[in-house]
Amino acid sequence: xxxxxxxxxxxxxxxxxxxxxxxxxxxxxxxxxxxxxxxxxxxxxxxxxxxxxxxxxxxxxxxxxxxxxxxxxxxxxxxxxxxxxxxxxxxxxxxxxxxxxxxxxxxxxxxxxxxxxxxxxxxxxxxxxxxxxxxxxxxxxxxxxxxxxxxxxxxxxxxxxxxxxxxxxxxxxxxxxxxxxxxxxxxxxxxxxxxxxxxxxxxxxxxxxxxxxxxxxxxxxxxxxxxxxxxxxxxxxxxxxxxxxxxxxxxxxxxxxxxxxxxxxxxxxxxxxxxxxxxxxxxxxxxxxxxxxxxxxxxxxxxxxxxxxxxxxxxxxxxxxxxxxxxxxxxxxxxxxxxxxxxxxxxxxxxxxxxxxx
Amino acid sequence: xxxxxxxxxxxxxxxxxxxxxxxxxxxxxxxxxxxxxxxxxxxxxxxxxxxxxxxxxxxxxxxxxxxxxxxxxxxxxxxxxxxxxxxxxxxxxxxxxxxxxxxxxxxxxxxxxxxxxxxxxxxxxxxxxxxxxxxxxxxxxxxxxxxxxxxxxxxxxxxxxxxxxxxxxxxxxxxxxxxxxxxxxxxxxxxxxxxxxxxxxxxxxxxxxxxxxxxxxxxxxxxxxxxxxxxxxxxxxxxxxxxxxxxxxxxxxxxxxxxxxxxxxxxxxxxxxxxxxxxxxxxxxxxxxxxxxxxxxxxxxxxxxxxxxxxxxxxxxxxxxxxxxxxxxxxxxxxxxxxxxxxxxxxxxxxxxxxxxx
DNA sequence: AGCCGCTTTGGAAACGTTTCCAATTTTGAT
DNA sequence: ATCAAAATTGGAAACGTTTCCAAAGCGGCT
Numbered sequence: 001x002x003x004x005x006x007x008x009x010x011x012x013x014x015x016x017x018x019x020x021x022x023x024x025x026x027x028x029x030x031x032x033x034x035x036x037x038x039x040x041x042x043x044x045x046x047x048x049x050x051x052x053x054x055x056x057x058x059x060x061x062x063x064x065x066x067x068x069x070x071x072x073x074x075x076x077x078x079x080x081x082x083x084x085x086x087x088x089x090x091x092x093x094x095x096x097x098x099x100x101x102x103x104x105x106x107x108x109x110x111x112x113x114x115x116x117x118x119x120x121x122x123x124x125x126x127x128x129x130x131x132x133x134x135x136x137x138x139x140x141x142x143x144x145x146x147x148x149x150x151x152x153x154x155x156x157x158x159x160x161x162x163x164x165x166x167x168x169x170x171x172x173x174x175x176x177x178x179x180x181x182x183x184x185x186x187x188x189x190x191x192x193x194x195x196x197x198x199x200x201x202x203x204x205x206x207x208x209x210x211x212x213x214x215x216x217x218x219x220x221x222x223x224x225x226x227x228x229x230x231x232x233x234x235x236x237x238x239x240x241x242x243x244x245x246x247x248x249x250x251x252x253x254x255x256x257x258x259x260x261x262x263x264x265x266x267x268x269x270x271x272x273x274x275x276x277x278x279x280x281x282x283x284x285x286x287x288x289x290x291x292x293x294x295x296x297x298x299x300x301x302x303x304x305x306x307x308x309x310x311x312x313x314x315x316x317x318x319x320x321x322x323x324x325x326x327x328x329x330x331x332x333x334x335x336x337x338x339x340x341x342x343x344x345x346x347x348x349x350x351x352x353x354x355x356x357x358x
Numbered sequence: 359x360x361x362x363x364x365x366x367x368x369x370x371x372x373x374x375x376x377x378x379x380x381x382x383x384x385x386x387x388x389x390x391x392x393x394x395x396x397x398x399x400x401x402x403x404x405x406x407x408x409x410x411x412x413x414x415x416x417x418x419x420x421x422x423x424x425x426x427x428x429x430x431x432x433x434x435x436x437x438x439x440x441x442x443x444x445x446x447x448x449x450x451x452x453x454x455x456x457x458x459x460x461x462x463x464x465x466x467x468x469x470x471x472x473x474x475x476x477x478x479x480x481x482x483x484x485x486x487x488x489x490x491x492x493x494x495x496x497x498x499x500x501x502x503x504x505x506x507x508x509x510x511x512x513x514x515x516x517x518x519x520x521x522x523x524x525x526x527x528x529x530x531x532x533x534x535x536x537x538x539x540x541x542x543x544x545x546x547x548x549x550x551x552x553x554x555x556x557x558x559x560x561x562x563x564x565x566x567x568x569x570x571x572x573x574x575x576x577x578x579x580x581x582x583x584x585x586x587x588x589x590x591x592x593x594x595x596x597x598x599x600x601x602x603x604x605x606x607x608x609x610x611x612x613x614x615x616x617x618x619x620x621x622x623x624x625x626x627x628x629x630x631x632x633x634x635x636x637x638x639x640x641x642x643x644x645x646x647x648x649x650x651x652x653x654x655x656x657x658x659x660x661x662x663x664x665x666x667x668x669x670x671x672x673x674x675x676x677x678x679x680x681x682x683x684x685x686x687x688x689x690x691x692x693x694x695x696x697x698x699x700x701x702x703x704x705x706x707x708x709x710x711x712x713x714x715x716x
Numbered sequence: 717a718g719c720c721g722c723t724t725t726g727g728a729a730a731c732g733t734t735t736c737c738a739a740t741t742t743t744g745a746t
Numbered sequence: 747a748t749c750a751a752a753a754t755t756g757g758a759a760a761c762g763t764t765t766c767c768a769a770a771g772c773g774g775c776t
Contacts, residue, residue, distance in 0.1 A: 004499065006732055017756035022734060029735090030753060032742095047498055052474045053420070054732025057411045057761045064475075072440045078430040085457055089464075094471055097455035099443055106447075113452055116410045117422075140405055141362065257645050284642045287615050364762055375726035380764060387765090388723060412762025415731045718776090725770075734760085742753065 005046040014042035025050070056118065064094045065121045065310060066114035068134075069148075070102045070197070074254065075282045076299045077125065080148055083303030084123050091311045093120070100127070102196045108133045115141050121310035123303070125149045128198045132157050144313040146306040149199055162313075164305040167325035168199055171295040172206030173213075174331040175249050175277050178293065180214045182339045184247040184275060187211065188220040188238075190259060191251040200251040203279060207249055220245060235262035239274070246275060246340035253278035253285050253294055260288065260336060271338035281332060290335025297329050363404040372400035383408070414476065422452050423479045423668060424472035426492075427506075428460045428555070432612065433640045434657045435483065438506055441661030442481050449669045451478070458485070460554045466491045473499050479668035481661070483507045486556040490515050502671040504664040507557055520671075522663040525683035526557055529653040530564030530607070531571075532689040533635050536651065537605045538572045540697045542633060545569065546578040546600060548593075548608040548617060558609040561637060565607055578603060593620035597632070604633060604698035611636035611643050611652055618646065618694060629696035639690060648693025655687050 007025075011018040016035055023029040024039040025048075031039075042048075056062040065088050069077040085095040096114060100107035104127050111134030114122065122145040126132040129150040135157035138145045147163035179187055189207055191200045204221065211219050220242050224234045235258065239245070250256035256278025263274045270276055270290060278285060281296030305320060312319040365383075369376040374393055381387040382397040383406075389397075400406075414420040423446050427435040443453040454472060458465035462485050469492030472480065480503040484490040487508040493515035496503045505521035537545055547565055549558045562579065569577055578600050582592045593616065597603070608614035614636025621632045628634055628648060636643060639654030663678060670677040 007734095008732080011756095018733085019735075019756055019758095020754085023755090026734085030755095032754065035754080049470070049499075050474055051476060051732055053411055053415045053476055054761090055734075057415055057732080057763090058734045060761070062411070072430060072436040073433070075431070075433065075436075078433075078436045081455075082430045082457060085455070086459075094475070095455060097439075097443070097453060099440060101444075112407070116408055117452070118409060118411055141407075261645055284645065287619055287642065287646055289647050365764095366762080369726095376763085377726055377728095377765075378724085381725090384764085388725095390724060393724080409762055412731090413764075415733090415762080416764045418731070720775080721773095723770105723772080725768100727766105727768090729766085730764090732761105736757105736759085738755100738757090740753100740755070743751085745750090746748080 004051075005048045006051065007048070009046055010039065010042045010048050013046060014038040061120055062118050063092060064096055064117070064119050065123060065307070066096045066098070066111075066117070066119035067123045068098045068100055068107065068110050068114070069125045070100050070127070072099060074252065074280075075284075076149075076252070076280045076297070079299035080125070080303035080306075083300040084148075084307040085303075087304050087307035088311070091315075093311065102127060102193050104128075104132070104196070108137070110134070111137055115143060119143065121145065121314055123148060123306045123310060126198075127196045128201075129153055129157070129161070130155075130198065135161065144310050146309040148302050148306045151198070151202065162306075162309050162319065164302045164309065164322060166199075166295075166297045166302075166328045168202035169206030169209070170325060171279065171297075171329040171331070172203045172249070173210040174329070175279075175295060176207055176210030176214055176216065178277060178331055178333065178337055179247045179249070179275070180216060182247075182275065182337060184216070184340055186217045186220075186244045187247040187249060188222045188242060188245045189249050189251070190222045190224070190235075190255050192224055192255055194221075194223045194251075197251070203249075203251050219249070222248070231258050232262045232265060235259055236266050239263065239266060239268075246273075247277070247337070248274065249277050249279075251279055253280040253282045253292060256292055256294065256336075257284060257288065260292070269341075270336050272341040275337045275340065277337055285334070293334035293337035294332050295329050296332045362409075363406045364409065365406070367404055368397065368400045368406050371404060372396045419478055420476050421450060422454055422475070422477045423481060423665070424454045424456070424469075424475070424477035425481045426456045426458055426465065426468050426472070427483045428458050428485070430457060432610065432638075433642075434507075434610070434638045434655070437657035438483070438661035438664075441658040442506075442665040443661075445662050445665035446669065449673075451669065460485060460551050462486075462490070462554070466495070468492070469495055473501060477501065479503065479672055481506060481664045481668060484556075485554045487511055487515065487519070488513075488556065493519065502668050504667040506660050506664045509556070509560065520664075520667050520677065522660045522667065522680060524557075524653075524655045524660075524686045526560035527564030527567070528683060529637070529655075529687040529689070530561045531568040532687070533607050533637075533653060534565055534568030534572055534574065536635060536689055536691065536695055537607070537633070538574060540605075540633065540695060542574070542605040542698055544575045544578075544602045545605040545607060546580045546596075546603045548580045548582070548606050548613050550582055550609065550613055552579075552581045552609075555609070561607075561609050577607070580606070589616050590620045590623060593617055594624050597621065597624060597626075604631075605635070605695070606632065607635050607637075609637055611638045611640045611650060614650055614652065614694075615642060615646065618650070627699075628694050630699040633696055633698065634694045636694075643692070651692040651695035652690050653687050654690045 007018050007021050011021045024031050024036050072078045088095050098110035125148045130153045147161050152161045152163045189204050222238050256276050268274050278292050278294035281294050285292030309319040365376050365379050369379045382389050382394050430436050446453050456468035483506045488511045505519050510519045510521045547562050580596045626632050636650050636652035639652050643650030667677040
């Protein structure tokens with residue numbers, strides 16, 4: 001009595017064929033009242049539950065959607081996953097999750113594994129949509145897929161993929177304008193794992209372009225490597241090295257918050273000595289003093305949208321329309337962005353407009 | 359050319375039997391150099407990849423572990439999942455994730471679905487281990503399972519399950535001592551979705567017992583329902599209603615942080631007018647001013663431990679030893695816990711001193 | 717040449733399900 | 747009663763894989 005009962009066991013106990021059991025238990029085809037009750041009784045008595053493997057093998061569909069994100073430590077992705085899952089469940093699909101840990105090798109491996117498991121669709125955030133091997137695999141297998149927080153490039157593996165994403169360049173532009181409005185000219189861009197996230201790269205490029213457009217100095221790229229622990233010291237060293245910087249644009253809110261803490265620990269005032277702007281709009285940003293200025297995005301909407309896109313494709317329907325890029329983000333002015341204090345506000349190209357208010 | 363190539367196609371192209379292809383591609387059994395290269399060439403040419411469904415059906419193992427947590431919005435569970443996933447991957451297993459959204463019905467459904475998918479093992483945090491239907495299903499199917507953050511009861515569905523958990527009562531005791539040491543006597547316990555989390559209940563019960571032991575007043579239970587939005591107002595109303603309270607123990611850090619913000623918005627000083635202690639030790643707690651006093655737990659260790667326990671059972675090995683309950687948490691004294699200000703510090707039964715300030 | 721033992725090979729069964737189809741039973745109308 | 751139509755039923759194939767087992771190939775030994 002170790003083995004789980006199969007449909008055969010039910011058939012035997014009910015004294016009928018397996019086809020009949022299948023029909024009764026799935027409520028399809030016709031069956032007499034008498035057989036129906038016998039089958040039901042047998043299934044009940046044995047505690048029978050279907051085995052999805054046989055089912056999926058036969059039906060060529062697993063009612064399963066794979067989802068790959070860099071990490072759940074970032075609440076943005078946690079929300080994406082949560083929303084995608086809710087949406088998938090509503091449609092009777094299950095989500096299989098994998099995290100790539102910002103590692104291209106793991107990313108590829110995860111995609112390969114999920115494809116082997118015959119997921120019906122995929123929702124994916126890759127490190128770099130221009131070079132991802134995993135996307136090649138997905139394309140080769142023609143599995144419906146939607147990118148999240150990645151911009152599909154014009155060529156390369158990601159070309160032609162559906163995507164729900166944020167207008168990183170536009171958002172970076174808004175941030176630059178925010179800095180300019182407060183009278184900043186000399187800024188830095190803070191990124192973690194810069195090479196492993198095309199989002200980060202796009203934000204940086206957009207910021208660089210916007211700074212140029214606004215006559216601000218070319219932003220200093222502050223790239224740090226490690227995640228745990230030493231972040232504070234690294235940041236301290238960088239701020240010490242680049243004294244002229246009056247504002248920092250961090251590629252995500254976690255970094256921005258860490259930078260705020262580091263600045264405080266270094267005896268600097270935010271925003272008087274150093275303004276900080278983040279990206280994502282995680283809720284923690286609203287809990288700190290001063291509030292974090294940031295680019296607010298809607299990860300739930302992204303996850304939901306991506307899921308709907310994949311599900312629509314699976315159902316043969318029209319995918320939902322995607323939002324106007326300009327509405328994929330909003331700049332939230334918080335207390336962490338203010339005019340640079342007199343002592344620090346330096347020349348640069350923007351010296352013409354001194355801070356005026358507040 | 360729509361259909362994905364199967365092992366049969368490879369066999370045909372290589373001019374051999376499917377058994378041979380299976381052996382070559384899996385590197386098992388013997389095969390001549392000549393056949394090997396022909397098979398490899400054919401597989402390569404066709405872009406063949408194994409279909410895990412057939413494989414799993416045959417081998418009666420999916421190399422898949424199911425994981426169910428209430429929500430990913432809580433970073434504690436995000437970390438649990440992350441750690442469990444890393445551990446599972448190391449052992450060649452894949453994690454299938456489902457979130458129950460703190461809903462018993464969804465929880466049962468998710469467990470049923472994962473069992474139907476023939477997961478080899480399960481890592482689960484249920485709402486209430488004493489009554490969970492899902493645990494019954496798992497038990498009936500004899501699927502190896504480890505609880506996380508649940509205490510297996512002496513009877514009921516969870517009885518006898520392995521578990522990696524925190525000593526909630528012990529931790530609540532430490533919190534009560536923390537309050538007592540600072541001179542608090544009249545406290546409140548703040549819980550969200552109280553009935554849906556046996557962790558919350560244990561913390562409350564432990565806190566009640568400890569308060570009694572320490573001669574403090576019976577804590578007021580502040581239970582709020584909604585998650586989004588109105589939390590601030592609700593909290594405000596409660597604090598206004600229970601003026602005598604000088605300290606709040608929140609059942610998790612999110613609530614604690616929200617409470618801190620609410621207190622501030624109400625013009626109260628933390629900790630002078632109101633001390634706040636949380637539970638979990640999420641990193642955000644260290645970023646706010648003042649620091650959040652909290653019970654620090656190690657969700658990564660829990661996730662890792664639970665995964666190891668399940669994996670060991672699958673491999674027929676001894677499960678790893680579980681930590682001494684006393685070491686499953688540590689009380690972190692932060693700035694949000696201090697002595698009550700003179701005006702508010704009241705005596706004994708709390709009714710004796712009417713609210714005085716603000 | 718004959719035989720033994722080793723390597724290599726492929727047919728076939730099995731895993732649990734759905735579904736086609738043909739066979740059987742029931743129903744209803746004459 | 748008879749017959750056609752409709753309802754019910756179960757055998758068998760199919761999904762893609764692994765593995766058992768018997769057969770075939772082959773080298774070297776007497």
